[in-house]
Amino acid sequence: MVNDFPLKGKTVLVTRNKTQAKSFRQKVEQLGGKAVLASLITFHRALPNDLVEQVRIDLAIPGWLVFTSVNGADFFFSYLKENQLIVPGHKKIAAVGEKTARRLESYNVLVDVMPHDYIAEQLADALKQHAEPSERISVIKGNLSRDVIKKELTPLGFVVKEWVVYETVPDEDGIKELKNAANQHSFDFVTFTSSSTVHTFMHVLGEGIKKWPAHQTACISIGPLTRDALLSYGITSYMPDTFTIDGMLDLMCRMSRKEDRI
Structure with a gap:
């Protein structure tokens, strides 16, 4: 990404989880912009020890x-x-996208399959090509994750086990921050990185976002599911070609440069 401060003078609302939002804010600031954080969701462990x-x-x-x-x-x-378990060497590993693959590598686990597009449908298609029906498919997911892989692979004879290891819940402190931010700032970009952030955002602000001038505030969705969640409220958004934070940043930079040329 060209280091010419394309987001200078721009204010970006970041709605993702507080821990994950820090790097997003740093990148916005490196590009010359101002990031306002309002963590709308947080995560809790969901897998009990009695299932060990x-x-x-x-x-x-x-x-x-x-x-x-x-x-x-x-x-x-x-x-x-915590339960003194390890992933045995015979297990094959699939990851939905590049960041998940890199995180797995930090646990000394190498990924065997990763789709080109970072969505569940593409991951299911990749597994159809690489897995055998005799091999069990164990999906590690959150409580709000869709069951695309199970629906796609079970009819083909695969045994699919889903392990819900975390749950997504509203971040009450972040919700207060959002209300304060909405009263104190005007935003050039409002970023959404999941459907759950969209639903929480709309629950907090209701129809108020529709009153924000479209020529002043652009909503940026990380991918098609998040885009569709916004559309369900009648709100259009822009979506990057690559469904990542860097893709969102690149899109905002291109939009800002285009404005500067007008």
């Missing part, structure tokens, strides 16, 4: 571990560490 023996048995069965998010990887490996 079932997890142990599942790990022993040849097949695939499928990770649909960075959060899933973090909560799963924290659970394994």
Whole structure:
């Protein structure tokens, strides 16, 4: 990305989880912009310790571990560490995208399959090409994650086990921050990195966002599911070609440069 401060003078609202938002803010600031943080969701562990023996048995069965998010990887490996479990070498690994793959590498786990587009449908298609029906598919996910892989693969004869390792809940402190920010700032960009942030945002501000002048405030969605969540409220948004934070930043930079040329 060209270091010419293309976001200078721009204010960006970042609605993702507080921990994950820090790097987003740093990148906005490196590009000359101002980032306002309002963490709308947070995550709690959901997998109880009384299921540890079932997890142990599942790990022993040849097949695939499928990770649909960075959060899933973090909560799963924290659970394994707490219960003194490891991922055996015979397990094959699939990840929904590049950041999830990199996080798995930090746990010394190499990814065997990753789709070109970072969405569940593409991950399911990749598994259809690389997995055998005799291999169990164990999906590591959050409580709000869709069951696309199970729906796509079960009719083909695969045994699909879903492990819900974390749950997504509203961040009450962040919701207060959003209300304050909405009263104190005007935003050039409002960024959404998940459907859950969209729903929480709309629950907090209701129809108020529709009154924001479209020529002054642009909504940026990380991918098609987030875009569709906004559309369900009648709100259009811009979506990057690459469904990542860097893709969103690149899109905002291109939009800002285009404004400067007008």
